[in-house]
Amino acid sequence: MNVIQDNDVFSSNGGIQIYMARLYSELPIEDFRYSPARGLNMFWIISPFSAVTGEALSRDQRNAVTESVLYWGDAYKLIRETNYFIETLPKYAANFDKADVSNWIGEAYFIRAFTYFSLAKRYGGVPVVNSVLQYPTDDVKGLDVPRSSEEKTYDFIAADLDSAISKMGAASQTGRANKYAAAAFKSRAMLYAGSIAKYNQVSLFDDSHNRLCGIPATKAVTYFKAAYDAALLTDGKYSLYKKAWAAGNKEAQYQNYVKLFFDAQSPENILIKGYIYPQSVHGYDAYNVPLQCMGPNGYSSEISPTLDFVEMFDGFPKNADGTFQNLDAGGKYIYYDNTMSPFANAEPRLRATVILPGDVFKGQSIEIRRGIYTGSTAGGISPLIPAGSTIQYPTANIVQSANGSQTAFTLPNGTKMNPAGTSGTFFSEETNAQTGFSIRKYLDETLDKSQVKENYEDQSWIEIRYAEVLLNRAEAAYELYAAGQTGVNYLQDTYTDINQIRERAGADLLAGAAALNDIKIIRNERRKELGFENKTWWDLKRWRTIDKEQNNVLYRVLMPFYVAENGKYFFDVRKDEKNRFYTFDPKWYYEQIPTDEITKSKSLKQNPGY
Amino acid sequence: MTCKLKKMKKLFYYAAFIVVTVSMSCSKLDNYPAPGATLTGSVIDAGLKSTVQTETGGGGTRVKLEEVSWSDNPTPLYFYSMQDGGFNNTKLFAGTNKVSVEGAFVPLVQYDANGTIVADKRQTVQLGNGATNIEFSVEPFLRVEWMSNPVLNADSTITVQVKFTRGTNNPGFQNDVSDVFLYLNTVPYVGNNNYDNRYSRQVSYSGTGGNVLLGQTITLTTTGKLPPKRSYWLRAGARTTYGLKQYNYTDIKTIAVP
Numbered sequence: 079m080n081v082i083q084d085n086d087v088f089s090s091n092g093g094i095q096i097y098m099a100r101l102y103s104e105l106p107i108e109d110f111r112y113s114p115a116r117g118l119n120m121f122w123i124i125s126p127f128s129a130v131t132g133e134a135l136s137r138d139q140r141n142a143v144t145e146s147v148l149y150w151g152d153a154y155k156l157i158r159e160t161n162y163f164i165e166t167l168p169k170y171a172a173n174f175d176k177a178d179v180s181n182w183i184g185e186a187y188f189i190r191a192f193t194y195f196s197l198a199k200r201y202g203g204v205p206v207v208n209s210v211l212q213y214p215t216d217d218v219k220g221l222d223v224p225r226s227s228e229e230k231t232y233d234f235i236a237a238d239l240d241s242a243i244s245k246m247g248a249a250s251q252t253g254r255a256n257k258y259a260a261a262a263f264k265s266r267a268m269l270y271a272g273s274i275a276k277y278n279q280v281s282l283f284d285d286s287h288n289r290l291c292g293i294p295a296t297k298a299v300t301y302f303k304a305a306y307d308a309a310l311l312t313d314g315k316y317s318l319y320k321k322a323w324a325a326g327n328k329e330a331q332y333q334n335y336v337k338l339f340f341d342a343q344s345p346e347n348i349l350i351k352g353y354i355y356p357q358s359v360h361g362y363d364a365y366n367v368p369l370q371c372m373g374p375n376g377y378s379s380e381i382s383p384t385l386d387f388v389e390m391f392d393g394f395p396k397n398a399d400g401t402f403q404n405l406d407a408g409g410k411y412i413y414y415d416n417t418m419s420p421f422a423n424a425e426p427r428l429r430a431t432v433i434l435p436g437d438v439f440k441g442q443s444i445e446i447r448r449g450i451y452t453g454s455t456a457g458g459i460s461p462l463i464p465a466g467s468t469i470q471y472p473t474a475n476i477v478q479s480a481n482g483s484q485t486a487f488t489l490p491n492g493t494k495m496n497p498a499g500t501s502g503t504f505f506s507e508e509t510n511a512q513t514g515f516s517i518r519k520y521l522d523e524t525l526d527k528s529q530v531k532e533n534y535e536d537q538s539w540i541e542i543r544y545a546e547v548l549l550n551r552a553e554a555a556y557e558l559y560a561a562g563q564t565g566v567n568y569l570q571d572t573y574t575d576i577n578q579i580r581e582r583a584g585a586d587l588l589a590g591a592a593a594l595n596d597i598k599i600i601r602n603e604r605r606k607e608l609g610f611e612n613k614t615w616w617d618l619k620r621w622r623t624i625d626k627e628q629n630n631v632l633y634r635v636l637m638p639f640y641v642a643e644n645g646k647y648f649f650d651v652r653k654d655e656k657n658r659f660y661t662f663d664p665k666w667y668y669e670q671i672p673t674d675e676i677t678k679s680k681s682l683k684q685n686p687g688y
Numbered sequence: 689m690t691c692k693l694k695k696m697k698k699l700f701y702y703a704a705f706i707v708v709t710v711s712m713s714c715s716k717l718d719n720y721p722a723p724g725a726t727l728t729g730s731v732i733d734a735g736l737k738s739t740v741q742t743e744t745g746g747g748g749t750r751v752k753l754e755e756v757s758w759s760d761n762p763t764p765l766y767f768y769s770m771q772d773g774g775f776n777n778t779k780l781f782a783g784t785n786k787v788s789v790e791g792a793f794v795p796l797v798q799y800d801a802n803g804t805i806v807a808d809k810r811q812t813v814q815l816g817n818g819a820t821n822i823e824f825s826v827e828p829f830l831r832v833e834w835m836s837n838p839v840l841n842a843d844s845t846i847t848v849q850v851k852f853t854r855g856t857n858n859p860g861f862q863n864d865v866s867d868v869f870l871y872l873n874t875v876p877y878v879g880n881n882n883y884d885n886r887y888s889r890q891v892s893y894s895g896t897g898g899n900v901l902l903g904q905t906i907t908l909t910t911t912g913k914l915p916p917k918r919s920y921w922l923r924a925g926a927r928t929t930y931g932l933k934q935y936n937y938t939d940i941k942t943i944a945v946p
Contacts, residue, residue: 280931285761287803294801468886468912625933629867630890659885663747664933676763684764687746687932 088170109539117147137508184245191238224681264308272301309551316544331584335430353536361532373530381517391428410458411648426584445499448637481507514636729822739773743879749791828855863928865898
């Protein structure tokens with residue numbers, strides 16, 4: 079029936095390579111080609127994931143959503159392929175080196191675990207199929223596998239990863255997993271399971287007493303311990319990327335953080351997904367460069383980081399509550415020489431993650447300005463609009479631009495200046511830095527402007543890097559400490575992990591372990607380090623905090639204004655004026671199982687609220 | 689040449705024949721009777737004996753039908769309640785159904801930690817041709833009541849007074865009160881699913897902060913400046929952190945802004 083038979087595939091290393099290439103290509107990695115609106119492996123990424131989490135605002139993703147393309151059928155296709163591989167390869171083992179066979183079987187276990195985790199983080203407990211189901215068959219009932227409990231699903235993932243760790247070798251081809259990648263991934267999966275046991279409030283049972291949604295709280299410690307132990311396995315095998323890093327040198331630390339995403343030899347990379355032009359490409363730069371770097375086919379500026387995200391970082395003037403300080407003690411705007419002045423000492427990691435107004439990218443200053451203040455400066459300038467207001471700026475004393483075709487304003491000294499910057503911010507048109515910031519992370523600085531087009535980019539996606547493992551370890555350790563676990567000094571461990579991350583980032587270090595008095599410190603570190611890497615939404619979900627954070631919320635933006643009279647800048651902090659309210663519906667903690675799957679099956683139970 | 693043309697003509701006829709046959713086979717008459725059963729009813733607050741106010745759609749009360757005439761484990765059919773807590777579906781098939789409702793009230797079906805059903809207030813109903821009426825007596829998580837009529841202020845905002853209290857004495861369902869929301873809309877359909885976010889006011893509480901306000905009169909004022917010469921519809925909602933965190937509501941009041 080098949081043109082290519084098992085004999086052909088399982089007889090040579092080349093055949094196995096091809097089988098593996100297919101499995102990896104189907105691996106559900108949420109990379110440059112993923113968005114919740116359009117699913118996996120889609121070239122057109124104009125509804126960025128980061129505009130769902132509060133990390134950014136985007137013109138094409140304007141509210142909180144859950145995934146609209148539901149990952150289910152493709153998962154079971156891939157699971158079947160791994161099951162087939164695990165069952166078939168041993169029959170042809172005589173063709174290969176024994177160690178190779180073990181390694182490949184281990185890889186198949188890793189891929190199966192990765193796929194099941196992608197299901198579990200969406201749906202909770204799912205049907206666990208661990209062998210090749212035969213069809214056509216007389217036993218149709220046997221094909222209708224009911225959901226396992228969420229706990230058993232995570233236990234199955236853990237068992238598969240343990241098999242992967244024990245069967246795989248220490249080294250692997252780039253883009254493929256080895257035993258340490260499996261261990262790193264296990265630390266992620268178990269951290270999720272522990273968080274759900276501890277924080278989830280939703281419960282769903284089937285008629286056979288399986289808890290399909292939710293894990294007993296008593297299991298939290300077991301899973302956090304498993305996450306911690308798995309993270310320890312990678313200790314000494316990988317390290318944070320510091321090739322261009324220098325102590326006390328913020329510029330070097332900034333360059334180092336930029337390079338971390340582009341160095342193929344980075345000791346921090348644990349599992350990457352490679353791209354190569356022209357066979358396998360994406361369009362990350364075309365969609366996301368600042369407006370003034372726009373390529374020949376348009377787009378640009380899809381991701382405008384929010385001020386809420388930027389304020390998590392260190393190195394600029396802040397009020398007592400941690401917000402950006404733009405007013406003096408008298409309630410008047412503080413003047414700055416240029417838009418980068420407040421960020422002169424910004425944390426290097428922030429500059430490498432977000433293009434700040436006026437910072438240099440591709441050899442040019444990225445000009446971001448909202449408008450020109452033309453009124454008098456006598457006695458200082460009071461806030462343009464009341465605090466917290468969503469109204470538009472008044473037209474008196476302010477010139478602004480609706481879009482990129484601007485009419486220059488003549489300054490008192492006779493020179494002309496466009497009201498808004500070349501990269502924004504315009505009050506009507508939205509293809510520009512709408513928040514006062516533009517995205518920097520993962521943008522290829524060496525890509526020529528003529529090449530900034532869709533389907534021209536081929537930088538690798540780093541799915542697992544060592545920084546995440548350290549953060550998994552820190553969080554698991556802190557949860558164990560909070561649960562009163564002893565034996566290891568978990569608090570001290572958390573402290574060293576976090577400070578390693580902060581040191582490399584160029585951020586302010588924790589003064590001591592005692593400064594770790596709130597889990598938010600560890601969580602915020604994770605949000606900063608892994609920002610815009612498509613992990614944050616899942617984190618906010620497993621912490622069960624996103625429905626409180628996104629409860630009818632408007633995110634905040636930073637608007638730089640030039641003052642015509644004195645040639646200085648001031649910054650207005652305001653709520654997004656485009657009515658982009660975010661509300662996370664609590665039922666999204668467990669996503670909807672595709673309704674056609676529910677209709678097809680007699681035993682599949684839908685999640686609550688759908 | 690002619691030969692080739694003839695062949696093509698033949699092919700065309702074959703193709704046309706297939707298309708016609710295939711499309712004919714689709715037009716089989718559906719000779720089953722149309723669904724003729726009607727289910728009406730309401731969700732009643734066990735204490736107040738009034739209907740439990742809700743919103744329409746996914747965030748509100750819904751009716752769950754499990755048709756057990758032919759299977760013990762059927763795929764459930766759901767339909768949504770109206771915002772006043774009543775429901776009505778005129779296009780159901782006759783048959784035996786286990787009927788229940790889900791919403792911002794103590795669940796009709798409760799499980800213990802092992803997944804054993806410890807309470808089951810589903811009602812088995814024989815749906816026949818014609819209407820069947822059914823009532824569910826439930827304990828809402830919160831009762832939200834008006835304490836005054838809405839008042840139009842000089843600054844074009846509206847102030848109301850409301851009160852929320854527990855609707856159940858069961859401590860397992862007395863979760864923390866997380867927020868109270870004054871919804872405003874320009875049509876009589878208003879709630880968390882349908883409101884004007886430029887003028888509606890939400891007050892959130894953290895931890896047990898909202899619980900101390902139980903039974904107290906709370907004053908809420910809309911945000912922004914309401915445009916004049918039209919009517920507005922208002923409603924207050926409050927919720928607890930239980931499960932899907934759905935809102936309990938007051939009924940709807942309207943006010944004309946001159």
